Amino acid sequence: MSSSAQTILDVRDLHTHFFLRRGVVKAVDGVSFTLRKGEVLGLVGESGCGKSLTALSVMRLLPKGAARTVQGEIVLDGENILKRTPAQMREIRGRKISMVLQDPQTSLNPVFSIGDQLREALLRRGPAKLKEIMKQAVAALRRVDIAAPEQRIGQYPHQMSGGMKQRVVGAIAISGEPEVLIADEPTTALDVTIQLQYLKLLKRLQRENGMAILFITHDFGVVARMCDRVAVMYAGRIVECGPVKQIFEAPSHPYTRALIASVPKMSGTRGRLTAIDGQPPSLMDLPVGCRFASRCAHVEQRCLEAYPGTTQIGADHTADCWKIGSI
Amino acid sequence: MAVVDRPQSALPAAADTPRPFWRSLLTLRGGAGVRRTARVPWIPIVIISVIVVMAVFAPLLAPHSPIDQTLRDKMLPPAWMDGGKAKYLLGTDHFGRDILSRLIHGARVSLLVALLALTAGGGVGLLIGIVSGYVGGKVDAVLMRLVDAAFTFPAILFALLLAVTMGQGLGTLVIAISLLLWASFARVIRGEVLALRQRDFVALAKVRGCSTLRIMLTHILPNVLNTFMVLVTLNIGVVIIAEASLSFLGAGIPPPTPTWGLMISEGRGRIAEAWWVALIPGIAITLLVLSVNLFGDWLRDRLDPRLRQL
Numbered sequence: 001m002s003s004s005a006q007t008i009l010d011v012r013d014l015h016t017h018f019f020l021r022r023g024v025v026k027a028v029d030g031v032s033f034t035l036r037k038g039e040v041l042g043l044v045g046e047s048g049c050g051k052s053l054t055a056l057s058v059m060r061l062l063p064k065g066a067a068r069t070v071q072g073e074i075v076l077d078g079e080n081i082l083k084r085t086p087a088q089m090r091e092i093r094g095r096k097i098s099m100v101l102q103d104p105q106t107s108l109n110p111v112f113s114i115g116d117q118l119r120e121a122l123l124r125r126g127p128a129k130l131k132e133i134m135k136q137a138v139a140a141l142r143r144v145d146i147a148a149p150e151q152r153i154g155q156y157p158h159q160m161s162g163g164m165k166q167r168v169v170g171a172i173a174i175s176g177e178p179e180v181l182i183a184d185e186p187t188t189a190l191d192v193t194i195q196l197q198y199l200k201l202l203k204r205l206q207r208e209n210g211m212a213i214l215f216i217t218h219d220f221g222v223v224a225r226m227c228d229r230v231a232v233m234y235a236g237r238i239v240e241c242g243p244v245k246q247i248f249e250a251p252s253h254p255y256t257r258a259l260i261a262s263v264p265k266m267s268g269t270r271g272r273l274t275a276i277d278g279q280p281p282s283l284m285d286l287p288v289g290c291r292f293a294s295r296c297a298h299v300e301q302r303c304l305e306a307y308p309g310t311t312q313i314g315a316d317h318t319a320d321c322w323k324i325g326s327i
Numbered sequence: 328m329a330v331v332d333r334p335q336s337a338l339p340a341a342a343d344t345p346r347p348f349w350r351s352l353l354t355l356r357g358g359a360g361v362r363r364t365a366r367v368p369w370i371p372i373v374i375i376s377v378i379v380v381m382a383v384f385a386p387l388l389a390p391h392s393p394i395d396q397t398l399r400d401k402m403l404p405p406a407w408m409d410g411g412k413a414k415y416l417l418g419t420d421h422f423g424r425d426i427l428s429r430l431i432h433g434a435r436v437s438l439l440v441a442l443l444a445l446t447a448g449g450g451v452g453l454l455i456g457i458v459s460g461y462v463g464g465k466v467d468a469v470l471m472r473l474v475d476a477a478f479t480f481p482a483i484l485f486a487l488l489l490a491v492t493m494g495q496g497l498g499t500l501v502i503a504i505s506l507l508l509w510a511s512f513a514r515v516i517r518g519e520v521l522a523l524r525q526r527d528f529v530a531l532a533k534v535r536g537c538s539t540l541r542i543m544l545t546h547i548l549p550n551v552l553n554t555f556m557v558l559v560t561l562n563i564g565v566v567i568i569a570e571a572s573l574s575f576l577g578a579g580i581p582p583p584t585p586t587w588g589l590m591i592s593e594g595r596g597r598i599a600e601a602w603w604v605a606l607i608p609g610i611a612i613t614l615l616v617l618s619v620n621l622f623g624d625w626l627r628d629r630l631d632p633r634l635r636q637l
Binding site for chain 2: 059061064065090091092093094095098099101102103106107108109110111112120121124169172173176
């Protein structure tokens with residue numbers, strides 16, 4: 001346990017596949033990462049690379065029937081939660097691990113007041129008097145910067161703005177004081193000014209609670225603001241992982257480089273944005289070699305023949321590429 | 328009219344506090360008063376109320392006994408026609424029973440059957456729809472095949488079969504009509520639940536650690552109640568027609584208890600000499616079903632979440 005004292009969530013070689021009639025879609029295919037206590041780990045990648053499915057696998061809330069985790073370990077606070085029963089998972093969810101989703105419009109039940117929805121979450125801490133719970137609910141709303149929480153508590157979701165709803169969702173998510181919060185693109189549906197506000201709020205809550213956040217996004221600007229470390233995902237695998245500063249200043253994997261190069265810059269000469277040519281490989285028919293090989297500028301024979309192992313670059317910086325150091 | 332002159336923002340404080348459910352049913356304009364909703368169907372509401380009052384206070388309102396025969400006064404036309412007696416406002420049937428009194432007492436049976444059948448059939452349909460839609464998988468497949476089977480079975484035939492095996496009576500009638508209703512309820516509710524299940528608040532309820540049962544009861548059920556209410560009002564007409572048809576066919580309530588369907592059935596043979604015996608309950612059924620349907624249509628528009636959201 002000594003090595004995991006710092007690690008709160010350790011995902012090892014996770015494989016989550018969709019089993020369809022047409023074949024097997026390997027949406028998450030060998031993902032490993034660790035999340036340390038109190039840190040924010042960004043998980044970035046393009047649409048469909050398996051970010052959200054990784055999150056759902058960790059929560060064990062995969063779409064019923066279609067997707068299944070076939071291999072790997074998810075060690076949360078020292079225990080492999082893949083071995084837990086559904087009833088035990090219900091105990092773990094909300095208390096140890098919680099989640100915020102992308103769309104605040106559908107994240108709240110439209111027929112209940114937000115007070116009732118907060119109460120449902122707060123009651124899980126243990127039985128308490130109604131008055132006490134209501135007090136806690138007001139405090140929870142105040143914590144997420146909702147003005148006049150006493151009035152707001154009786155309101156329904158349709159009476160609130162998107163940013164406010166997302167803050168309420170946040171209040172509900174952290175009401176069980178989880179150690180890990182998975183934030184799946186929580187600011188994508190908010191407008192830019194509200195985004196900044198929400199990110200600041202998340203950061204503050206994270207510091208106050210000392211919880212770790214797995215922050216899923218495709219926005220490098222958000223990564224720079226929020227995260228301590230970042231993991232870059234491509235076609236179902238993490239291709240590079242390291243401290244934010246290093247990833248931005250010295251990206252090692254060709255995909256990470258291409259991704260950072262494609263981010264529009266505020267300064268310097270204006271010109272066409274750099275794009276990555278080609279398409280990611282089909283998740284139903286993955287190549288044996290490196291998954292980025294077909295789009296990579298530095299591709300050579302061995303890239304096509306075998307998947308590169310994980311190379312240690314810095315103390316805390318890894319990448320999956322054959323040509324680390326030579327490009 | 329005065330309604331037009333009323334200022335548009337008549338309710339400044341109303342936006343902050345949610346108005347009770349029944350208020351939104353009564354007001355002519357929804358929300359902040361900008362959007363115009365369909366006019367409140369006052370005429371259907373009045374007709375429904377009159378029939379409900381008739382049913383509830385039948386023994387107090389009926390001028391005569393609905394069962395006692397006065398053979399001297401048989402087949403008298405309504406009071407306003409030649410040969411009619413003021414004593415019998417809507418005339419009498421071939422046993423000399425007062426049609427108005429039978430109509431009033433008959434409303435009781437029709438509405439009671441509607442209430443019981445909708446509670447039983449609708450309730451079962453609601454339950455099966457939620458379980459089927461939410462649990463999904465094999466449970467869903469089995470339940471939906473049951474629903475398909477229920478749809479293929481001719482309901483009237485089934486009711487006749489029940490009447491033969493179990494004997495006539497209120498219980499048989501309610502069971503028969505419930506069997507006719509549950510499948511359509513289940514199918515509509517399931518469709519609604521399938522959409523609701525995908526919403527993020529259900530996923531977040533799981534994140535919070537809610538059990539399947541709790542999610543079905545506290546998150547899914549309240550969200551389908553609007554649909555359920557509308558289904559109920561739209562099906563009241565179906566039930567009353569079914570009750571009338573079954574009574575007409577002799578599979579419903581046994582005579583001499585008056586029901587509207589039975590009254591039509593009894594008057595059918597003598598329609599040439601005494602048309603009022605069959606026509607008056609026929610008009611009553613038409614009025615009630617039409618009113619209930621108009622009311623149901625309005626309620627559906629009124630409760631439509633897409634309109635309500637704005």
